[in-house]
Amino acid sequence: MIELREARAVQQRVSVFTLMRLLPLINDFVPLPENREPPALGRFVEMHEQGHKVLHHALLRNLVKVAFALVAIWFLAALMIRWQMLFWEAVLWLHVVAIPFRIFFHFYCWNQEYEADRYALEKTDKKLAKNNLRELIRCEYPHTPLFALIYREHPTAVLRKERLLNR
Numbered sequence: 001m002i003e004l005r006e007a008r009a010v011q012q013r014v015s016v017f018t019l020m021r022l023l024p025l026i027n028d029f030v031p032l033p034e035n036r037e038p039p040a041l042g043r044f045v046e047m048h049e050q051g052h053k054v055l056h057h058a059l060l061r062n063l064v065k066v067a068f069a070l071v072a073i074w075f076l077a078a079l080m081i082r083w084q085m086l087f088w089e090a091v092l093w094l095h096v097v098a099i100p101f102r103i104f105f106h107f108y109c110w111n112q113e114y115e116a117d118r119y120a121l122e123k124t125d126k127k128l129a130k131n132n133l134r135e136l137i138r139c140e141y142p143h144t145p146l147f148a149l150i151y152r153e154h155p156t157a158v159l160r161k162e163r164l165l166n167r
């Protein structure tokens with residue numbers, strides 16, 4: 001049922017991605033692993049993590065999460081009290097309605113990632129950044145930007161490299 005509704009909702013864009021979207025619930029509960037093997041971490045990655053700390057990204061991210069959680073609780077309560085829905089029905093609706101919110105949240109996270117990348121580039125240099133990002137690309141399961149936007153808090157390593165170095 002939910003899969004059918006999902007399929008109809010995304011019919012405008014037919015691709016491999018449509019197929020992946022047919023499994024949104026599965027993807028939520030059993031997320032695909034990000035990497036096929038752990039990347040060798042270099043100084044660029046180290047500085048990227050430092051960038052997150054210096055720029056208070058985790059705190060900001062959690063504040064946004066709390067805000068969204070409150071909206072979700074309010075939405076669930078409204079469906080159950082005002083629309084007399086059963087809990088599981090309300091949860092399914094929340095799942096559908098949450099998609100744009102999640103995309104917005106991921107978009108926000110991606111900006112933090114790009115920001116941390118820029119910070120790391122300032123602390124290192126172009127060559128090092130390029131090598132480290134290449135290593136990340138090598139280890140990452142390839143996926144489309146659209147898939148990443150819906151399911152990932154990180155942009156793909158390919159996107160990060162393009163964004164940071166091809167300007």
Ligand SMILES: [Zn+2]
Binds near residue numbers: 048052113116
């Ligand atoms: Zn990061």
